Amino acid sequence: MQKGFKRYKLIFVPTQIGFDAICDTLMSITDGNMLDEMERDCKAVYDATLTFPVMIPGTRYYKGMKARQRLMERFKKIIADRRSGKACFSDDFLQSMLERDSYPADEKLEDEEIMDNLLTTMLSGQSTTATAMMWSVKFLSDNQHVQDKLRVIKETLRMSNIVMWYPRIASDDCTIDGYEIKKGWIVDVDATYIHYDPALHKDPLRFDPSRFDEMPKPYTYMPFGSGPRTCLGINMAKVTMSVFLHRLTTGYT
Numbered sequence: 682m683q684k685g686f687k688r689y690k691l692i693f694v695p696t697q698i699g700f701d702a703i704c705d706t707l708m709s710i711t712d713g714n715m716l717d718e719m720e721r722d723c724k725a726v727y728d729a730t731l732t733f734p735v736m737i738p739g740t741r742y743y744k745g746m747k748a749r750q751r752l753m754e755r756f757k758k759i760i761a762d763r764r765s766g767k768a769c770f771s772d773d774f775l776q777s778m779l780e781r782d783s784y785p786a787d788e789k790l791e792d793e794e795i796m797d798n799l800l801t802t803m804l805s806g807q808s809t810t811a812t813a814m815m816w817s818v819k820f821l822s823d824n825q826h827v828q829d830k831l832r833v834i835k836e837t838l839r840m841s842n843i844v845m846w847y848p849r850i851a852s853d854d855c856t857i858d859g860y861e862i863k864k865g866w867i868v869d870v871d872a873t874y875i876h877y878d879p880a881l882h883k884d885p886l887r888f889d890p891s892r893f894d895e896m897p898k899p900y901t902y903m904p905f906g907s908g909p910r911t912c913l914g915i916n917m918a919k920v921t922m923s924v925f926l927h928r929l930t931t932g933y934t
């Protein structure tokens with residue numbers, strides 16, 4: 682863990698938090714005319730990843746940090762309104778986090794952790810699907826003959842690599858394929874490399890949804906990760922993209 686970074690409890694566990702609870706929270710925290718501004722702020726935070734972390738006005742990092750502060754202020758107010766009963770009751774993901782207030786100290790969540798979980802939901806739910814939809818339009822437009830096939834979604838996700846890699850921290854010393862890995866090292870699962878490996882995907886640079894006529898072999902296709910930390914929003918993302926593509930392809934060419 683890099684010095685200066687605090688590790689938060691991320692409480693997304695698919696069995697605990699359902700699709701509805703996440704949707705309801707997103708609806709509740711983005712209600713009405715707040716949406717545009719929050720979306721812009723989310724994008725600014727997302728854009729600040731992989732930038733040089735120095736607070737110089739005008740830079741992407743600076744704008745991202747300012748946007749994060751604004752979002753956190755909003756979350757603070759939303760949490761206060763929920764706790765005081767000023768906001769309508771909603772049986773959603775935020776509520777399930779607030780209900781931990783009465784739990785023992787090591788299980789309850791600090792307000793900072795609740796806000797960080799909300800931000801994670803918004804960031805992982807917004808920019809990812811939006812970027813994937815943008816790439817679908819590009820690939821559909823380049824490949825008119827496949828417009829009637831919904832497998833375009835899978836192929837889009839293979840080629841666009843929305844989440845290019847995802848990190849793990851080695852909990853022990855180990856050796857993988859002859860490479861020695863020390864406890865505490867950060868190891869990235871490089872989904873892009875896997876998706877573009879010609880040994881796993883024939884002619885990987887070609888946009889070809891029919892490659893999904895057959896099931897991909899295990900661990901050769903992982904746009905949403907794999908295992909216990911698989912993307913929580915996997916179904917929400919697929920439904921959103923399917924609805925969008927249906928409307929697009931039935932209404933426009």
Ligand code: HEM
Binds near residue numbers: 904907
């Ligand atoms: C095309 C859209 C999306 C893609 C490609 C995507 C991809 C991913 C990937 C690769 C991971 C990391 C898995 C790992 O570390 O092993 C992840 C985690 C996550 N995603 Fe998504 N995601 C998308 C949409 C969404 C949506 C719509 C939501 C929520 C509304 C969401 C919520 C999450 C959360 C909460 C995690 C963390 C899960 C955990 O660590 O337990 N994602 N996603």
